Amino acid sequence: MTEKVVTRFAPSPTGFMHAGSVRTALYAWLWAKKNNGTFILRIEDTDKEREVSGSALHIMKSLQWLGLNWDEGPYFQSERLPIYKKWGEKLIKTGHAYPDGNALRFKIPEKKRYHWQDLVYGDLSAGPEALDDFILIKSDGYPTYNFAHIVDDIEMSVTHVMRGEEFISSTPKFLSLYEALHITPPHFATLPVILGRNGKKKLSKRDGAKDLLEYHEEGYLPDAFINFLALLGWNPGDEREIFTREELVRVFELEKIQKSGARMSEDKLNWINKEHLKKLPKEEIKKNILENLPKDMQNPKLVPVIFERISKWGDVRVLAGAGELDFFFKSPVFPKEKLLYKGMRAEQIITNLKTAIRVLQEISESNFTTEKVKEALMTLADKLPSRGELLHPVRMALSGLDQSPDPFTIAEILGKNETIERLQKAI
RNA sequence: GGCCCCAUCGUCUAACGGUUAGGACAUCGCCUUCUCAAGGCGGUAAUCAGAGUUCGAUUCUCUGUGGGGUCACCA
Numbered sequence: 001m002t003e004k005v006v007t008r009f010a011p012s013p014t015g016f017m018h019a020g021s022v023r024t025a026l027y028a029w030l031w032a033k034k035n036n037g038t039f040i041l042r043i044e045d046t047d048k049e050r051e052v053s054g055s056a057l058h059i060m061k062s063l064q065w066l067g068l069n070w071d072e073g074p075y076f077q078s079e080r081l082p083i084y085k086k087w088g089e090k091l092i093k094t095g096h097a098y099p100d101g102n103a104l105r106f107k108i109p110e111k112k113r114y115h116w117q118d119l120v121y122g123d124l125s126a127g128p129e130a131l132d133d134f135i136l137i138k139s140d141g142y143p144t145y146n147f148a149h150i151v152d153d154i155e156m157s158v159t160h161v162m163r164g165e166e167f168i169s170s171t172p173k174f175l176s177l178y179e180a181l182h183i184t185p186p187h188f189a190t191l192p193v194i195l196g197r198n199g200k201k202k203l204s205k206r207d208g209a210k211d212l213l214e215y216h217e218e219g220y221l222p223d224a225f226i227n228f229l230a231l232l233g234w235n236p237g238d239e240r241e242i243f244t245r246e247e248l249v250r251v252f253e254l255e256k257i258q259k260s261g262a263r264m265s266e267d268k269l270n271w272i273n274k275e276h277l278k279k280l281p282k283e284e285i286k287k288n289i290l291e292n293l294p295k296d297m298q299n300p301k302l303v304p305v306i307f308e309r310i311s312k313w314g315d316v317r318v319l320a321g322a323g324e325l326d327f328f329f330k331s332p333v334f335p336k337e338k339l340l341y342k343g344m345r346a347e348q349i350i351t352n353l354k355t356a357i358r359v360l361q362e363i364s365e366s367n368f369t370t371e372k373v374k375e376a377l378m379t380l381a382d383k384l385p386s387r388g389e390l391l392h393p394v395r396m397a398l399s400g401l402d403q404s405p406d407p408f409t410i411a412e413i414l415g416k417n418e419t420i421e422r423l424q425k426a427i
Numbered sequence: 428g429g430c431c432c433c434a435u436c437g438u439c440u441a442a443c444g445g446u447u448a449g450g451a452c453a454u455c456g457c458c459u460u461c462u463c464a465a466g467g468c469g470g471u472a473a474u475c476a477g478a479g480u481u482c483g484a485u486u487c488u489c490u491g492u493g494g495g496g497u498c499a500c501c502a
Binding site for chain 1: 429430431432433434438439440441449450451452453460461462463464465466494495496497498499500501502
């Protein structure tokens with residue numbers, strides 16, 4: 001009989017969630033899902049000094065955004081004080097704990113070196129120097145992390161403990177507690193840290209760590225974010241990189257988790273997000289792009305032009321905010337020299353623009369599509385020494401920008417009347 | 428400082444002791460193009476160092492170096 005897998009994510013509510021903390025949650029979640037197990041959320045709020053109000057809620061919101069839903073909890077340790085007290089008394093009774101003032105201390109049975117197996121790191125050990133009669137319950141009545149998390153993991157039948165590598169050196173404390181209680185410890189899966197921008201220190205606020213919900217606001221897809229995070233310190237063993245949530249659950253393996261710390265790369269995150277965007281139904285893409293556009297700019301014809309220029313929904317707002325789409329809505333103003341192309345003379349430009357107007361007039365309003373306009377203008381442009389002699393002034397007349405989408409696309413979006421009007425104005 | 432952990436392109440990573448050390452992101456070049464974006468094709472780029480084991484080390488061992496973690500009535 002195999003045991004039912006139970007994992008947990010046990011943050012302390014002392015700030016916002018960032019990529020480092022959520023990756024621990026993700027791996028615990030993936031492992032639970034993969035094994036049809038249970039994923040528990042437990043808030044470790046035993047330090048009232050450091051607690052930040054609203055933090056627990058923020059953590060839950062972050063997990064919900066990513067769809068890392070918990071099957072049990074949230075448990076709050078601050079609401080479980082009697083339980084820790086009960087286990088404390090049990091230890092006193094067996095001679096493994098003793099009061100120290102208003103606090104309760106653990107009586108270390110034996111200062112020795114511990115060796116244990118880690119699912120990621122393999123053989124690990126830590127020496128007796130890590131052991132002393134540590135505090136189990138503080139004088140304010142709250143348990144310490146060392147004690148509370150072990151009691152809870154026992155009470156909640158946790159089988160796999162995913163945790164950061166900072167806990168390796170205090171593991172002898174945990175193991176000696178388990179020993180005193182005659183309880184077999186759970187499996188440990190220690191995860192390497194995620195490094196900050198400088199690539200050395202652990203990811204932290206001052207080191208560029210972002211509040212997870214900022215990624216939400218910037219319009220990253222939850223599945224893409226999870227995909228990215230999973231790949232940060234883990235690999236599927238082949239060269240695939242884009243995974244749906246379900247695929248991730250299927251292929252995830254603890255054995256393939258990396259031992260060394262990894263660094264966030266927003267470039268890669270953006271790429272993965274774009275790959276996920278490309279798989280979305282057309283309607284959904286359209287809806288999201290339009291929703292992120294200012295009310296007076298919500299023209300469905302803009303969708304393809306915008307889509308190939310973004311990697312996340314928030315980029316739509318950036319694009320619009322930077323004024324790069326303004327020319328679609330109002331006639332551009334630009335110095336007339338901009339119409340010139342590689343030493344051409346003004347008369348030639350005027351002639352070319354006039355010819356352009358003439359051929360465009362021949363296209364009916366209902367037929368004024370990118371393809372038709374392209375066909376008409378290209379035929380014309382091909383007769384010139386360089387296509388740019390026609391295409392550049394036309395594009396400039398329509399957009400007023402040095403860099404913009406091609407003139408055919410713009411023409412269709414503007415429509416026949418506006419297109420011709422702008423060409424005339426340029427002349 | 429003691430103890431513990433880690434070490435392949437700039438970044439994320441692959442390689443049962445035998446590969447021209449592979450892929451992806453980024454970057455660069457070319458194609459496509461009036462420009463931008465997108466797309467296609469290609470290039471540059473890595474085994475921290477030194478010993479040892481071996482016919483043969485990215486891979487195993489040791490030492491060094493570098494980086495990280497931890498030494499609380501914080502988690």
